[in-house]
Amino acid sequence: MITGAPRGVKDLLPKQTKQWHKVEAVIRQITREYGFEEIRTPIFEHSEVFHRGVGETTDIVQKETYDFTDRGGRELTLRPEGTAPTVRALLEHKLYAGPLPVKLYYVGPMFRFGRPQAGRLRQFHQFGIEVFGSASARVDAEVMAMAMDFYGRLGLTDLELLLNSIGCPTCRPGHREALQQFLAPKVGELCSDCQKRFEKNPMRILDCKNERCQELSQGAPTTVEYLCTDCADHFNEVKTLLDSAGVTYTLDDRLVRGLDYYTKTAFEIVSRQIGAQSSIGGGGRYDQLVETLGGPTTPGIGFGLGLERVLLTMENQGLLADDDQEQRDLFIATAGAGTAAVAFRLMQELRQRGMTVEMDYQGRSLKAQMKTADRFHVPRVMIIGESELAQGVVVLRTMSTSEQQTVPLDSVIAHLCGTAEPPMSV
Template identity: 60%
Template sequence: MLTTRPRGTNDVLPGEVEKWQYLEELARKICREYGYEEIRTPIFEHTELFHRGVGETTDIVEKEMYTFTDRGDRSITLRPEATAAIVRAYVENKLYALPQPVKLFLIGPMFRYDRPQAGRFRQFHQFDVEVFGSDSPAIDAEVIAMAMDIYERIGLKDLELHINSVGCPECRPVLRKKLQEHFQPHLENLCPNCKGRFERNPLRILDCKNEQCQEMGRHAPTTLDALCPECDSHFERVKGYLDAVGVRYIVDNRLVRGLDYYTRTAFEIMARDIGAQSSIGGGGRYNGLIEECGGPATPGIGFALGLERILLTAERQGLTFPVTRGPAVFIATVGTGAERQAFQLLQQLRRQGVAAEKDYLGRSLKAQMKYAGKLEARLVIILGEEEVARGVAVVRDMQAGEQQEVSLSELINYINAKG
């Protein structure tokens, strides 16, 4: 039907959109404090970018991407995540020539063909942060601390930060061999996806959601069992920085995240009571991704927070946001002779930065006052032909229930003084 939205999508209506605006502005404010600059990338990219950047063996690439062929016979994909797109922009626009590290953030919609459920949609929105050009454990800790800082300022409680190290190209082959030795006797019992991953990337088996695969992987070797000295030292220093700023965490040696590009630090933030998908954000380091996408060898790390999941968690925890709806001023008129004066005043107020509204349906004064109440206007200016002739207006404070006459020449100053 043309009157229903596609499955897995949502309309964000007035009354709800203010919560989104509050979250987005809070995120931007925190980014300014941490030195991150905003970037905006296309909603669609060449499909090859996500095959190379996200990983051929990921669920995203294998099952979830919205991919189509355009009129130029090019394979195009709606972005399923932001990191690969931001990396592409970093390489294409030669941002590696800027002073390093380069710290960027993006807020926008992503698309995955997934089974809709609580906190998971086919079009969803993420706040994404990326840092390019530093391999310091302190940057890892900063990124993690920033994510937790955002949640804390929103007011979310009872969150769990899980961290792990997934190694590097030097120690991954050791883990690969250990995992293949573990899963070889159970190969026939793995799900079809994991059978394919056995040769290509057995680490991905640990991230499988199939219960039988999870059971067979319960006693499998973990990433921490195979870390090289450099990765082990890096992880210890990350933990030390987090300890220094009081960020509490759980070392989760089974955490591998859902994307192939991660190296070393990986982390995920969990919330209770939002359904089967308890993650509300996460990220990690990806030191080989920029090179894989055609750029110079450059270390990188980042995270993505799901806005829908944040809002769902906030709702479940009974949080309210300090959002303001409705105009500050509503202009009510009595008689047609005051309409022109009211319209002029309306525009003057708006040009002064005052949110203002008036009636456009020819309602009675009583109906206009009722309408102003529904709009949650703080002040109502009542203009009639008599008031216009005397050069005054009646200003009613809707919260205090008081009103007084104010000269039209002093009206804007009076309203500004009211705040």
């Protein structure tokens, strides 16, 4: 017997996919209204896309990526996040050469090896947006406002938008030096990962989830204290724009996010209803990433929202109705020789006209077929028996009242659809 799915992945059964469809419908609607176009990148990329883009010192690259060598000896990685692949596509297809800004979105599976827990799997799904070609604080504000708008349309409440600025290459060195001086006497007490980060990227120590590291870094110099004039002005404008739009936020000077490519604005959306791992999405600005991956200087900003985490939060807030009804427009019940072929023809013609139609496939009795029709919650049943077929008619039964009417076989399509001809193919 085949064993279950691998640890850290799960099947989405029809009941769950209906819930996903509702969330995805909101994604399609909100991205259209905000002017984003969809991009679909491959499931795997050359490993250097993530090593150079996400950063060698990140937990993602060091511990969580699914790396493999293909039969041609190429080093490949299942995508752990969506920004670096989108930048790679931007460069490969020279999208930056067209009208700016370029506004893209994606929805799809990502892969990270970690300890599976509620809403956090090894294969997970992300809704992400990326904006390339504008350094304006207005874009930062729009990206965060869009994220909160998305959650609001799903009905989610009790969410908190955490906001920080982590500076740029101009002001980051000053913070780095001050942070290293603060942590130098404590390096030996840090976890092994943070001891490595101390030299390569000490700011990442502030993001460590180890409780001891969090204690040791309390009171450390913050990025906001060392912002250059440009970064400080940008951050102040972001806050002003969010305030003007009524987007509430909480300043969090320890928020640095887990990816090396962020500059200036960093943000995270958290819910207190899904356990210790409370983040359900986040993002930030990455003005050097395109250049890091070999392209021209092109500012960028985006977010990635974990859909499993979103759905878990919706479930905890009672927003996932248990709607397991299989709704159909019509069920065709048959009885007797020659009726199945007629029913099958009518079913296909009605489907081509946009109706959802089912019929019996098991050769069950008429009584059993009516029970099946009840399960599909159809408003009407078409009954075709040998006697009806001989008379060239069908019987239409309204399920709510049990009323029946006889309709000529050759006009039943027009009767049900209001037109004798199918719509023109496009």
